[in-house]
Amino acid sequence: MAKNYRAEITGVFGDPVDDNPSCVLEEAAYQACGLNYRYLTFKVTKDDFDDAMHSIRALHMKGVNLTMPHKINVIPYLDELSEAARIIGAVNTIAVQGDKLFGENTDGKGFVQALKNEQISLEGKNIVILGAGGAARAIAVECALAGASSLTIINRTLSRAEELVNVLRAHTKADACAVAWESGHKIPANTDILINATCIGLMPYPDEQPDIDYDTITANMVVSDVVFNPADTKFLQAAAARGAKTVTGLGMLACQGALNFTLWTGMEAPLALMEDALRKEFEA
Numbered sequence: 001m002a003k004n005y006r007a008e009i010t011g012v013f014g015d016p017v018d019d020n021p022s023c024v025l026e027e028a029a030y031q032a033c034g035l036n037y038r039y040l041t042f043k044v045t046k047d048d049f050d051d052a053m054h055s056i057r058a059l060h061m062k063g064v065n066l067t068m069p070h071k072i073n074v075i076p077y078l079d080e081l082s083e084a085a086r087i088i089g090a091v092n093t094i095a096v097q098g099d100k101l102f103g104e105n106t107d108g109k110g111f112v113q114a115l116k117n118e119q120i121s122l123e124g125k126n127i128v129i130l131g132a133g134g135a136a137r138a139i140a141v142e143c144a145l146a147g148a149s150s151l152t153i154i155n156r157t158l159s160r161a162e163e164l165v166n167v168l169r170a171h172t173k174a175d176a177c178a179v180a181w182e183s184g185h186k187i188p189a190n191t192d193i194l195i196n197a198t199c200i201g202l203m204p205y206p207d208e209q210p211d212i213d214y215d216t217i218t219a220n221m222v223v224s225d226v227v228f229n230p231a232d233t234k235f236l237q238a239a240a241a242r243g244a245k246t247v248t249g250l251g252m253l254a255c256q257g258a259l260n261f262t263l264w265t266g267m268e269a270p271l272a273l274m275e276d277a278l279r280k281e282f283e284a
């Protein structure tokens with residue numbers, strides 16, 4: 001049989017992108033599954049984005065992740081969008097399906113899956129989200145589609161929270177409200193799941209934490225962070241100290257990577273191995 005020396009190419013387009021760790025988990029998964037796939041980190045500026053998008057077909061790539069600043073600008077290039085990507089208005093994953101480019105947003109789906117893996121359901125839950133940026137938007141929409149009862153979006157810039165609430169009201173059945181972030185913000189007592197969807201606490205500022213009244217966190221709450229480096233953020237440490245169950249951003253990152261792996265290969269992803277690869281990477 002003729003040998004095939006051609007690798008299937010996947011990767012990420014972004015700028016800045018040098019510190020994006022997705023290659024760690026995807027490459028670990030490809031190797032573990034014996035696949036001749038590669039995941040490359042491509043610096044793609046806004047000016048070069050059009051050329052980069054044409055290269056997907058020219059190079060016969062399997063798929064691409066998108067990060068800053070391309071998640072919204074990519075939409076006109078795509079032939080089809082998932083329901084969530086359409087509602088969120090942003091795409092973080094392209095899968096090449098025949099001659100079509102399919103756009104998905106796996107950030108929020110990864111978050112929901114990470115909770116499911118901890119036996120936490122979203123059905124009928126009251127969710128409070130700190131932040132209204134890209135990650136918050138993806139998480140809020142997926143939580144609402146997964147049956148959350150209410151979503152409270154607390155954001156420093158109120159107009160951004162209001163914009164997200166309008167999207168939730170227009171496309172989902174969940175109750176949604178926008179709240180301006182006050183210093184020492186009190187978390188409502190009926191909150192089931194509290195999520196930090198801001199970048200506060202991310203390296204190189206691991207000592208920072210969201211400005212909330214930590215004494216309003218109770219042992220009945222699940223508290224989750226999107227920040228994955230470090231995984232055990234000050235925010236989660238403070239929540240755990242008050243008895244809350246905590247879920248790290250590492251789980252979300254690994255789960256969205258696993259969803260991408262499946263979209264590109266058609267195979268089930270080795271999730272535990274991917275999580276392990278990430279943990280080792282950040283401990284190093």
Ligand code: NDP
Nearest residue numbers: 131132133134135136156157160198199202226249252253
């Ligand atoms: P955006 O820039 O789109 O949004 C940032 C959000 O954080 C905004 O709501 C912003 O408020 C808020 N914010 C930033 N600084 C402060 C502050 N000092 N006080 C109060 N609010 C603040 O970023 P993304 O949503 O794309 O990313 C957010 C985080 O999510 C990043 O750390 C990223 O690494 C992480 N992430 C994790 C993933 C995972 O798989 N674990 C996946 C995707 C992202 P305002 O609107 O007022 O500016």
